[in-house]
Amino acid sequence: SIASGTYDASLGRMQAEWDDRYGGIKTTNLILANIDRVPDMNETTKARMIAEARFLRAWQHFYLMTWFGDIPLLETDPSIEEAQTITRTPRAEVLQFVIAELTDIMNDLPVKSDYAEEEKGKISRGAVAAFLARIHLYEGNWSQVATYCEMLMNGSVGDYALFDSYSGL
Numbered sequence: 001s002i003a004s005g006t007y008d009a010s011l012g013r014m015q016a017e018w019d020d021r022y023g024g025i026k027t028t029n030l031i032l033a034n035i036d037r038v039p040d041m042n043e044t045t046k047a048r049m050i051a052e053a054r055f056l057r058a059w060q061h062f063y064l065m066t067w068f069g070d071i072p073l074l075e076t077d078p079s080i081e082e083a084q085t086i087t088r089t090p091r092a093e094v095l096q097f098v099i100a101e102l103t104d105i106m107n108d109l110p111v112k113s114d115y116a117e118e119e120k121g122k123i124s125r126g127a128v129a130a131f132l133a134r135i136h137l138y139e140g141n142w143s144q145v146a147t148y149c150e151m152l153m154n155g156s157v158g159d160y161a162l163f164d165s166y167s168g169l
Helices: 012-037 043-068 092-107 124-137 144-155
Strands: none
Touching: 012 043, 043 092, 043 124, 092 124, 124 144
């Protein structure tokens, strides 16, 4: 039904997308609202964790926007009363929020080679650049796609290369 365009909100996949993405947004908003309550937290780690949470919140909003268009934009965790009055935010505003969040956090994250071996796979500066390239690709902003891809190729956001063996994938 998705491929043919005959789906509606009652389709389990649509409900799961909505529920899972907003569950992730709630979690990241709670982290951001409460991270200052952690005693004696290393400031570098704190800044990185805030950037990671903001990345994940932007990611969730982006995928909701691509599935549903206008969606409620939740920059903070709403109270029950506020949640009952939330309306959809225009897609363009959500897109602007996502791009601003990612642009703002890029330099707060390390490049992948700065992570210790046991931390490999955490969100890096290169992940932010790659995600921004994808967002701009979806939007048809070709010059921005080229800009972020060039950052990945020239090493300014980390060392990346193509896998050297297609059959080895």
